[in-house]
Amino acid sequence: AQTVTQSQPEMSVQEAETVTLSCTYDTSENNYYLFWYKQPPSRQMILVIRQEAYKQQNATENRFSVNFQKAAKSFSLKISDSQLGDTAMYFCAFWGQGAQKLVFGQGTRLTINP
Amino acid sequence: NAGVTQTPKFQVLKTGQSMTLQCAQDMNHEYMSWYRQDPGMGLRLIHYSVGAGITDQGEVPNGYNVSRSTTEDFPLRLLSAAPSQTSVYFCASSYSRGRPGELFFGEGSRLTVL
Numbered sequence: 540a541q542t543v544t545q546s547q548p549e550m551s552v553q554e555a556e557t558v559t560l561s562c563t564y565d566t567s568e569n570n571y572y573l574f575w576y577k578q579p580p581s582r583q584m585i586l587v588i589r590q591e592a593y594k595q596q597n598a599t600e601n602r603f604s605v606n607f608q609k610a611a612k613s614f615s616l617k618i619s620d621s622q623l624g625d626t627a628m629y630f631c632a633f634w635g636q637g638a639q640k641l642v643f644g645q646g647t648r649l650t651i652n653p
Numbered sequence: 654n655a656g657v658t659q660t661p662k663f664q665v666l667k668t669g670q671s672m673t674l675q676c677a678q679d680m681n682h683e684y685m686s687w688y689r690q691d692p693g694m695g696l697r698l699i700h701y702s703v704g705a706g707i708t709d710q711g712e713v714p715n716g717y718n719v720s721r722s723t724t725e726d727f728p729l730r731l732l733s734a735a736p737s738q739t740s741v742y743f744c745a746s747s748y749s750r751g752r753p754g755e756l757f758f759g760e761g762s763r764l765t766v767l
Contacts, residue, residue, distance in 0.1 A: 548693075572754045584743065584758035630695060634754030639703060640686070640711060641745075641754050643695035 541566045543633050545644035553652050560616045560647050562631030571635045573614045578628040626651045659744050659759035666734045666766045674729040674762050676744035683749040685727040689740040734766045
C-alpha cells in the first residue's frame with residue numbers, strides 16, 4: 540500500500556520569504572501522480588499543483604513549484620514570495636494507476652506572518 | 654456551477670443515532686468519494702464510486718454505507734453513530750479519465766457524536 544509522509548507538522552515564515560514543504564512517499568509503481576492540496580481556514584480543499592511521475596520536468600504554477608525526485612521518492616513544494624493568503628494546511632497526496640483513490644499525508648500547517 | 658454540495662455543514666448526534674450526509678455534484682463527474690479528516694491523520698478514504706451503481710470500500714469503511722443510484726448524488730450513511738466517528742467529512746468528485754487525482758471537494762461537514 541502506498542504511504543505519504545509529511546515530516547513537518549507546522550512551519551512559519553515571514554511574508555515575502557520563500558518556504559519549502561517536504562513530502563516523501565512509498566510506492567512500487569512506476570506511473571503515478573502527485574499533488575499538493577491547500578486547505579485554508581475556510582476548510583475548502585483546493586488543488587495547488589500536480590506532477591505526473593513520467594514527466595521529468597518539475598511542475599510550476601505561478602509562485603508554486605515542486606522539486607520531484609523520483610528515485611528518492613521525494614516531492615517538495617516551494618512557495619516563493621509568500622503571501623498572507625498562503626496561510627493554510629498543505630497536504631501532499633498520491634494517486635496510483637488503477638488505485639482509484641487519493642492517499643494523503645498528515646499535512647503541514649503553514650503560517651505566513653506579516 | 655455549484656460544484657460539490659454537502660449537507661448538512663454541522664451536525665450533532667447521540668451515540669446510536671443514524672444519519673445521512675448528502676453529497677451532490679453538477680459537473681457530471683463519474684468518480685465520487687468520501688473522506689474523513691482527523692487531526693494529525695490527514696484525509697482518509699471511506700468509500701468511493703466510479704459510476705452509478707458501482708461503489709467500493711476505502712481505507713476506513715466500517716460503520717458507513719454508501720450507494721450511487723445517480724451520477725449526481727453520493728450519500729454517506731452512518732447506521733449507528735459512535736464517538737469515534739466524530740470528524741470532518743469531505744465529499745470529492747472528479748472525472749474518471751483524463752486528469753486522475755484532481756478532486757473537487759465540497760466544503761465539508763463537521764459531525765460530533767456525543
